[in-house]
Amino acid sequence: xxxxxxxxxxxxxxxxxxxxxxxxxxxxxxxxxxxxxxxxxxxxxxxxxxxxxxxxxxxxxxxxx
Amino acid sequence: xxxxxxxxxxxxxxxxxxxxxxxxxxxxxxxxxxxxxxxxxxxxxxxxxxxxxxxxxxxxxxxxxxxxxxxxxxxxxxxxxxxxxxxxxxxxxxxxxxxxxxxxxxxxxxxxxxxxxxxxxxxxxxxxxxxxxxxxxxx
Amino acid sequence: xxxxxxxxxxxxxxxxxxxxxxxxxxxxxxxxxxxxxxxxxxxxxxxxxxxxxxxxxxxxxxxxxxxxxxxxxxxxxxxxxxxxxxxxxxxxxxxxxxxxxxxxxxxxxxxxxxxxxxxxxxxxxxxxxxxxxxxxxxxxxxxxxxxxxxxxxxxxxxxxxxxxxxxxxxxxxxxxxxxxxxxxxxxxxxxxxxxxxxxxxxxxxxxxxxxxxxxxxxxxxxxxxxxxxxxxxxxxxxxxxxxxxxxxxxxxxxxxxxxxxxxxxxxxxxxxxxxxxxxxxxxxxxxxxxxxxxxxxxxxxxxxxxxxxxxxxxxxxxxxxxxxxxxxxxxxxxxxxxxxxxxxxxxxxxxxxxxxxxxxxxxxxxxxxxxxxxxxxxxxxxxxxxxxxxxxxxxxxxxxxxxxxxxxxxxxxxxxxxxxxxxxxxxxxxxxxxxxxxxxxxxxxxxxxxxxxxxxxxxxxxxxxxxxxxxxxxxxxxxxxxxxxxxxxxxxxxxxxxxxxxxxxxxxxxxxxxxxxxxxxxxxxxxxxxxxxxxxxxxxxxxxxxxxxxxxxxxxxxxxxxxxxxxxxxxxxxxxxxxxxxxxxxxxxxxxxxxxxxxxxxxxxxxxxxxxxxxxxxxxxxxxxxxxxxxxxxxxxxxxxxxxxxxxxxxxxxxxxxxxxxxxxxxxxxxxxxxxxxxxxxxxxxxxxxxxxxxxxxxxxxxxxxxxxxxxxxxxxxxxxxxx
Numbered sequence: 026x027x028x029x030x031x032x033x034x035x036x037x038x039x040x041x042x043x044x045x046x047x048x049x050x051x052x053x054x055x056x057x058x059x060x061x062x063x064x065x066x067x068x069x070x071x072x073x074x075x076x077x078x079x080x081x082x083x084x085x086x087x088x089x090x
Numbered sequence: 091x092x093x094x095x096x097x098x099x100x101x102x103x104x105x106x107x108x109x110x111x112x113x114x115x116x117x118x119x120x121x122x123x124x125x126x127x128x129x130x131x132x133x134x135x136x137x138x139x140x141x142x143x144x145x146x147x148x149x150x151x152x153x154x155x156x157x158x159x160x161x162x163x164x165x166x167x168x169x170x171x172x173x174x175x176x177x178x179x180x181x182x183x184x185x186x187x188x189x190x191x192x193x194x195x196x197x198x199x200x201x202x203x204x205x206x207x208x209x210x211x212x213x214x215x216x217x218x219x220x221x222x223x224x225x226x227x228x229x
Numbered sequence: 230x231x232x233x234x235x236x237x238x239x240x241x242x243x244x245x246x247x248x249x250x251x252x253x254x255x256x257x258x259x260x261x262x263x264x265x266x267x268x269x270x271x272x273x274x275x276x277x278x279x280x281x282x283x284x285x286x287x288x289x290x291x292x293x294x295x296x297x298x299x300x301x302x303x304x305x306x307x308x309x310x311x312x313x314x315x316x317x318x319x320x321x322x323x324x325x326x327x328x329x330x331x332x333x334x335x336x337x338x339x340x341x342x343x344x345x346x347x348x349x350x351x352x353x354x355x356x357x358x359x360x361x362x363x364x365x366x367x368x369x370x371x372x373x374x375x376x377x378x379x380x381x382x383x384x385x386x387x388x389x390x391x392x393x394x395x396x397x398x399x400x401x402x403x404x405x406x407x408x409x410x411x412x413x414x415x416x417x418x419x420x421x422x423x424x425x426x427x428x429x430x431x432x433x434x435x436x437x438x439x440x441x442x443x444x445x446x447x448x449x450x451x452x453x454x455x456x457x458x459x460x461x462x463x464x465x466x467x468x469x470x471x472x473x474x475x476x477x478x479x480x481x482x483x484x485x486x487x488x489x490x491x492x493x494x495x496x497x498x499x500x501x502x503x504x505x506x507x508x509x510x511x512x513x514x515x516x517x518x519x520x521x522x523x524x525x526x527x528x529x530x531x532x533x534x535x536x537x538x539x540x541x542x543x544x545x546x547x548x549x550x551x552x553x554x555x556x557x558x559x560x561x562x563x564x565x566x567x568x569x570x571x572x573x574x575x576x577x578x579x580x581x582x583x584x585x586x587x588x589x590x591x592x593x594x595x596x597x598x599x600x601x602x603x604x605x606x607x608x609x610x611x612x613x614x615x616x617x618x619x620x621x622x623x624x625x626x627x628x629x630x631x632x633x634x635x636x637x638x639x640x641x642x643x644x645x646x647x648x649x650x651x652x653x654x655x656x657x658x659x660x661x662x663x664x665x666x667x668x669x670x671x672x673x674x675x676x677x678x679x680x681x682x683x684x685x686x687x688x689x690x691x692x693x694x695x696x697x698x699x700x701x702x703x704x705x706x707x708x709x710x711x712x713x714x715x716x717x718x719x720x721x722x723x724x725x726x727x728x729x730x731x732x733x734x735x736x737x738x739x740x741x742x743x744x745x746x747x748x749x750x751x752x753x754x755x756x757x758x759x760x761x762x763x764x765x766x767x768x769x770x771x772x773x774x775x776x777x778x779x780x781x782x783x784x785x786x787x788x789x790x791x792x793x794x795x796x797x798x799x800x801x802x803x804x805x806x807x808x809x810x811x812x813x814x815x816x817x818x819x820x821x822x823x824x825x826x827x828x829x830x831x832x833x834x835x836x837x838x839x840x841x842x843x844x845x846x847x848x849x850x851x852x853x854x855x856x857x858x859x860x861x862x863x864x865x866x867x868x869x870x871x872x873x874x875x876x877x878x879x880x881x882x883x884x885x886x887x888x889x890x891x892x893x894x895x896x897x898x899x900x901x902x903x904x905x906x907x908x909x910x911x912x913x914x915x916x917x918x919x920x921x922x923x924x925x926x927x928x929x930x931x932x933x934x935x936x937x938x939x940x941x942x943x944x945x946x947x948x949x950x951x952x953x
Contacts, residue, residue, distance in 0.1 A: 148562055151566060152569075153448060172484030173499070175564070175572045178505075178506070179503060179572065192485075
């Protein structure tokens with residue numbers, strides 16, 4: 026189990042930020058991603074591995090409307 | 091078209107070009123009123139001067155910026171309302187603004203500074219470059 | 230345009246004019262952002278009066294919407310109705326309005342009593358009118374009374390003249406009259422930029438959801454264009470007063486006309502933001518390329534795009550109306566701002582669009598937009614995924630003077646009523662109002678222009694239609710109240726709020742009605758989970774409405790605040806507030822006015838006006854807890870099909886959040902459990918928000934709170950005391 030934005034999500038073998046974003050259908054072009062507080066730049070999404078128990082934040086900086 | 095080209099390796103930062111330019115275009119001895127700038131800390135090389143790329147023409151809502159027949163980009167001062175969008179939008183930060191001058195100003199490729207430069211670090215160049223053709227600046 | 234406006238035609242229009250009143254005045258020179266004069270016009274007796282702006286007005290109400298609320302408060306009694314001559318339309322730009330260096334500084338704020346809510350409403354709009362009005366020497370324009378004949382008000386800020394003229398021949402529809410008046414008052418092509426027209430349209434007078442158009446001259450397209458003060462039916466008030474147009478002319482816009490105390494600072498701030506937009510807009514919200522329309526696909530992806538009267542948040546055909554398609558229609562590479570110096574440039578236009586229906590069929594027209602709200606309102610929310618239809622509808626809404634949001638939400642409601650057999654062809658006069666029927670939706674709009682048929686009912690807005698359907702046709706009022714997306718009599722704007730409790734409050738705990746200009750918290754709440762507790766949400770529902778209110782006091786646009794962000798914004802402690810831009814605004818205000826506010830005082834400035842507006846609502850018989858009840862459609866699933874469409878989500882929430890096992894329960898039981906939970910959540914949020922805002926459990930500002938804010942005027946206290 027991992028946490029994404031403080032909500033529990035089932036962890037899966039081989040999980041990366043890229044896979045996580047895809048499975049959550051987060052299509053917003055500009056995301057702010059951290060794993061256990063550490064910032065992950067956009068070009069690292071594919072290689073950034075998510076381990077079981079990680080605290081992931083995927084923040085959408087959109088305050089539209 | 092002609093523009094002021096540069097060879098930064100030759101620049102000795104004597105700032106003479108700034109003095110010449112400020113006097114020529116703004117009748118001032120204040121280097122801050124020069125359209126050519128030497129090492130002004132904006133991290134775009136030592137010599138900052140307009141390359142007449144023309145990107146400012148499109149962003150001007152008042153159509154105050156235009157290309158003269160010799161390819162140099164000029165500002166019609168009476169049309170300018172001082173919004174400064176062109177200053178923020180200049181890719182080389184060569185559109186200059188000074189609080190005591192009501193409208194932005196820029197290099198008009200008059201060449202006066204090039205004549206005074208002791209090391210030929212700046213010189214007038216006549217050219218059609220591909221980027222400008224692609225941008226539709228050159229007719 | 231296919232009908233060319235000839236000089237002869239303009240001459241004929243002019244010849245039919247009869248000047249009812251003309252005065253001369255000395256245009257005031259602006260001082261620190263203010264003209265210190267406001268203009269009062271009464272159309273019943275044609276009086277034209279110059280009023281002084283007091284220091285107290287500036288301290289407490291600042292300008293813009295604040296001035297509008299104060300003048301209207303003094304003009305109306307609790308018994309005043311929207312169509313009484315006492316009702317006013319007040320237009321005011323605010324002290325920062327009209328600066329040309331910082332993006333988004335050309336807004337006007339319009340205040341009036343609303344035909345659909347019965348209470349006070351404010352609407353903000355771009356275009357050139359507000360700043361040109363101020364440069365002509367007026368911080369606000371107050372129009373009261375009713376003309377006997379169709380009139381035009383003309384203000385010449387250079388000559389210093391104001392006239393009220395009978396105008397029998399001018400068109401009513403906006404795209405025609407703005408062209409007529411721009412031609413008439415401009416002395417040359419060059420001069421056209423100096424003219425701004427406020428107008429409405431034929432459907433505004435036949436419905437209650439009329440809007441005002443504010444024009445500006447597009448120098449590149451060589452045509453006047455319009456921005457809309459859409460919400461609250463102020464266009465209907467305008468037409469009820471027999472006004473065809475209000476025109477201002479001012480030649481000589483320059484960057485220093487506000488006479489600010491520190492022009493240099495304003496210039497620095499402006500250049501900094503222009504540069505930010507230059508560097509980051511293309512990788513952030515792409516306002517320059519697509520305007521607000523990029524939200525279409527984002528909302529669809531996150532199940533937030535209203536489909537079929539807010540039942541669903543997603544539709545597989547959304548790609549047909551998303552920003553990629555819209556981009557193919559709007560002309561690119563134009564400095565498309567609606568006021569000088571706006572490099573955000575979200576205004577967009579479709580050139581040479583050939584109309585396929587209605588009285589202007591075959592004409593090639595210029596269409597402003599489409600904005601996200603319009604695409605959702607007259608598109609997805611009606612089950613219509615046809616961009617050509619949306620553009621056509623956008624054009625006709627603007628020229629007929631109808632708010633696309635209210636029209637869309639109302640039509641969506643009618644379509645659901647039709648599909649639920651509450652309406653039928655007999656009642657609609659043959660219109661088959663099923664979801665997706667674009668011909669019927671378009672015909673309803675054309676009827677509204679003609680004042681015919683079923684549009685006479687449709688044009689009343691959701692609240693009044695609900696009452697009528699219950700009374701005349703015995704419809705089930707509970708069901709209608711659940712699906713009718715209105716609160717306080719205003720139709721919801723276009724976001725699904727079911728999965729964001731904070732946004733449910735952001736809609737229904739507003740002053741004027743469910744409009745997202747007070748708070749837009751969906752992503753912060755639902756997706757980012759940054760405000761999990763009731764206290765967090767309440768804090769957001771205090772801060773953001775107050776902060777956003779401030780734009781309306783200044784004459785500023787909200788977009789350059791958070792639709793562009795500095796590079797390091799993400800590293801700040803509160804990125805949602807965009808702290809650097811908040812500081813820009815503090816400095817902008819101080820640099821114009823010479824005052825010395827900080828970011829805390831900025832919020833207090835808003836709190837004064839926000840609480841005053843709440844009390845204004847109370848004066849008019851609204852503004853209490855019960856008026857902050859949302860329709861259940863905005864909170865949770867009303868119908869079985871709606872529950873089933875998101876069954877997994879609702880079942881999971883039942884298990885995890887409510888602690889009830891959905892196993893073995895009927896859909897009806899599950900819907901009831903879900904509803905009870907969600908409504909309780911809303912009630913708890915409401916109490917937490919009221920407390921944070923300094924209000925009683927019934928939503929009334931306490932005497933102590935208004936004393937602290939310094940708005941405890943005797944007449945304010947008198948209104949409050951009846952409810953405390």
